[in-house]
Amino acid sequence: MISKHIRNTHTLQLDRSDCGVACLLSIIKFYKGNYSLEKLRELSGTTSQGTTMLGLYEVANNLGFDAEGFNISTDTLKENTEPAILQIKTENNSDHYVVCYEYDKEKGFIIGDPAIGINYISEKNLDQLWQSKNCLLLSPNSKFVTEKQIEKTKKKYFITLLRDDFKLLIISTIIGIFVAGLGMAMAIFSQKLIDDILPSNNINKLISGITLLFILLSARVGLSILRQHFLIQQSKDFNNRINNTFFSSLLQLPKLFFHTRKIGELIARLNDTQRIQSVIKTLTSSLVIDTLVALISLVFLFSFSWQLGIISLLSLPIYFYIIYRNNKNIIKSQVDVMQNYALTESNFINTIQGISTIKNYNKQYIFSKLNQNIFSGFQEKIFNLEKINISLSWQSGFASVLFLIGVLIYASIQVFNKEIKIGELMAILGIVVSLLPSIANLALISIPINEAKIAFNRMYEFASIEKENEDGLEIFEINKISIQNISFRFPGRSLLFHDLHIEIEKGKIIAIVGESGSGKSTLGQILKRFYPYEIGNITVNNKYKLSEIGLKSYRELLGVVPQEITIFNGNVLDNILLGATETLENMIDFIRKYGFELYFDLLPQGLMTIVGEEGINLSGGQKQIIALARALFKKPQFLILDEATSAMDRKTENFTIQLLQKIKQDCAVLFISHRLHKLRNIADTIYILENRTITKFGNHEKLMKTENFYSEYWKENIS
Numbered sequence: 001m002i003s004k005h006i007r008n009t010h011t012l013q014l015d016r017s018d019c020g021v022a023c024l025l026s027i028i029k030f031y032k033g034n035y036s037l038e039k040l041r042e043l044s045g046t047t048s049q050g051t052t053m054l055g056l057y058e059v060a061n062n063l064g065f066d067a068e069g070f071n072i073s074t075d076t077l078k079e080n081t082e083p084a085i086l087q088i089k090t091e092n093n094s095d096h097y098v099v100c101y102e103y104d105k106e107k108g109f110i111i112g113d114p115a116i117g118i119n120y121i122s123e124k125n126l127d128q129l130w131q132s133k134n135c136l137l138l139s140p141n142s143k144f145v146t147e148k149q150i151e152k153t154k155k156k157y158f159i160t161l162l163r164d165d166f167k168l169l170i171i172s173t174i175i176g177i178f179v180a181g182l183g184m185a186m187a188i189f190s191q192k193l194i195d196d197i198l199p200s201n202n203i204n205k206l207i208s209g210i211t212l213l214f215i216l217l218s219a220r221v222g223l224s225i226l227r228q229h230f231l232i233q234q235s236k237d238f239n240n241r242i243n244n245t246f247f248s249s250l251l252q253l254p255k256l257f258f259h260t261r262k263i264g265e266l267i268a269r270l271n272d273t274q275r276i277q278s279v280i281k282t283l284t285s286s287l288v289i290d291t292l293v294a295l296i297s298l299v300f301l302f303s304f305s306w307q308l309g310i311i312s313l314l315s316l317p318i319y320f321y322i323i324y325r326n327n328k329n330i331i332k333s334q335v336d337v338m339q340n341y342a343l344t345e346s347n348f349i350n351t352i353q354g355i356s357t358i359k360n361y362n363k364q365y366i367f368s369k370l371n372q373n374i375f376s377g378f379q380e381k382i383f384n385l386e387k388i389n390i391s392l393s394w395q396s397g398f399a400s401v402l403f404l405i406g407v408l409i410y411a412s413i414q415v416f417n418k419e420i421k422i423g424e425l426m427a428i429l430g431i432v433v434s435l436l437p438s439i440a441n442l443a444l445i446s447i448p449i450n451e452a453k454i455a456f457n458r459m460y461e462f463a464s465i466e467k468e469n470e471d472g473l474e475i476f477e478i479n480k481i482s483i484q485n486i487s488f489r490f491p492g493r494s495l496l497f498h499d500l501h502i503e504i505e506k507g508k509i510i511a512i513v514g515e516s517g518s519g520k521s522t523l524g525q526i527l528k529r530f531y532p533y534e535i536g537n538i539t540v541n542n543k544y545k546l547s548e549i550g551l552k553s554y555r556e557l558l559g560v561v562p563q564e565i566t567i568f569n570g571n572v573l574d575n576i577l578l579g580a581t582e583t584l585e586n587m588i589d590f591i592r593k594y595g596f597e598l599y600f601d602l603l604p605q606g607l608m609t610i611v612g613e614e615g616i617n618l619s620g621g622q623k624q625i626i627a628l629a630r631a632l633f634k635k636p637q638f639l640i641l642d643e644a645t646s647a648m649d650r651k652t653e654n655f656t657i658q659l660l661q662k663i664k665q666d667c668a669v670l671f672i673s674h675r676l677h678k679l680r681n682i683a684d685t686i687y688i689l690e691n692r693t694i695t696k697f698g699n700h701e702k703l704m705k706t707e708n709f710y711s712e713y714w715k716e717n718i719s
Helices: 004-009 016-030 037-044 053-062 074-079 123-129 147-182 185-200 203-251 263-304 306-324 327-353 355-360 364-416 422-444 446-463 520-527 551-556 572-577 584-594 620-633 650-663 676-682 709-717
Strands: 065-071 084-089 095-104 108-113 117-121 134-140 480-488 497-505 509-513 535-540 558-561 638-642 668-672 685-690 693-698
Touching: 016 037, 016 053, 016 084, 016 095, 016 108, 037 053, 053 065, 053 084, 053 134, 074 095, 074 123, 108 123, 117 123, 147 203, 147 263, 147 446, 185 203, 185 422, 203 263, 203 446, 263 306, 263 327, 263 422, 263 446, 306 364, 306 422, 327 355, 327 364, 327 446, 355 364, 364 422, 422 446, 480 520, 497 509, 497 520, 497 535, 497 668, 497 685, 497 693, 509 520, 509 676, 520 638, 520 668, 551 558, 558 620, 572 584, 572 620, 584 620, 620 650, 638 650, 650 668, 650 676, 676 709, 685 709, 693 709
Parallel strands: 509 668, 509 685, 558 638, 638 668
Antiparallel strands: 065 134, 084 095, 084 134, 095 108, 108 117, 480 497, 480 535, 685 693
């Protein structure tokens, strides 16, 4: 008999491309951990074609497993006591992954298959499926984090966010207690009015009672307003805090993180943070009052008639049962709505960003249809959630009607039997009318709580990712960078390059050339410390390892002109300074020193020219000039240029090359380019990156003496 624990860890039924990460997730759950499938796909480098054993091996080690890959026999697998991922073949001969939990002598191997679930497979059948005999054995180590530990960390993180609001929330709660108590004043007064004041014909008693009621109701209004003031103050402070915390966390994440995320998804998760505050406000306002109203109402009902009190008390679980049995559907629908909202946001932003391409190819109809399909899917998810809410509303509403009619009938019979007075009947009805909405609200409170929990988990998933480590040595100059035996691969993929040896030093312009996709730009990303390399070392000034240097200290000395220029809203000056403070006089001196006035003076308002969103008012060459000025304004010790002249005209490119020759004495320069014809005049050393390594290096004359990528280009295009 398969244990319930194993069954509970293997409930996913997914597309074939996700079978590898689904198996890994099942093992994580087996050891009482938990990660999102999306997170595992990112870490393992899963694509539409799936992942590899290497990808699963790497992500397993990152998540706290001692992972080992083996090629073993079925007999050896029988002796294994821990879950293992097996690489098998499907009917159409494609790779597939399953989990082997253990071996039962009578029934065979217990196999968890993401496509079909848990089943038994005989040794003979497994032998036929498992032809590769490749398996990945996983055992959790001290770094493995259980779901219980994650939940504990989440609670601590949330309390930290909320800590500054405790005082306001406590005050609001105390005021809420008084508001709830004063809410019963009208019901009590109606009973006294009918049973005592009116029969007495005492005008003084009537005036006194009405005066007291006026004071109590006015006090309730005043306290409610004061409470609302405290709550909106808390709401403002908390929203500012959580937005800043989440956004700051995003900015501190490694750049590799953003390569697998769409802008719309990040915006959607940022917007999700507002749901959290909305629920906090609900919990500290209506929840407190509803709870107190329910308790006070029940106390009064018991005081009028213990039988009615018992009836009311016994009927309350009905409301909570109605919500409980729909809870799973509600949570699933809420997750679907949030995920589809993120997808809709991403598609909208992606479409607008690519509007030029869409118009150039007359694909407006196609993208309009795509948007319609995605948005319709989003609306369908909202519709499904609202249908559940409507179902809950009529069920709870019908239960309320039955309860109210039942109380009315029973209380009326008590009046006929002279067990209670008419005024008491009116008070009971008033209390019940107050009680029913409070009970319904308490029963339904799980819906917004679930929504906020989902939103918080989505936010925490990003906020908890390990940030870039900024600690390290502080340096003040870069004279030389030595790249020694560097190898790099993206998660789950084969090596992009290996054994790279490159020397970059001040006073020289070093160029790297190679075919598209050879890894030139990726090497630049490594030098910017955006990507971690796998093997080898990078040494600065023949003294420090690059990884030992403080990130902030290193990047302060680094200037970059990337392949894709980012232009921010504002004017040209804003895009050069990027928030730095500098006088206009000093900026003009800087522009003249490097000769940029030749280009900026041509703009309509010079440095004050508005560039438009994403630099729409600028040409590609103008963007690259701004990026070059931005980089040089830092007075960098190390300058990386990645296709920095690709959009420039011949005159502007020559200006840039002359400028590089001028500054190289004060700055080490790495020039990444495919425009090889210019390198003859500017590069002191040219490195050729091909066949995943550096095959040749030297100056123009040296490289032209041998057969290589560079010399072939010159022979075909220049000579």
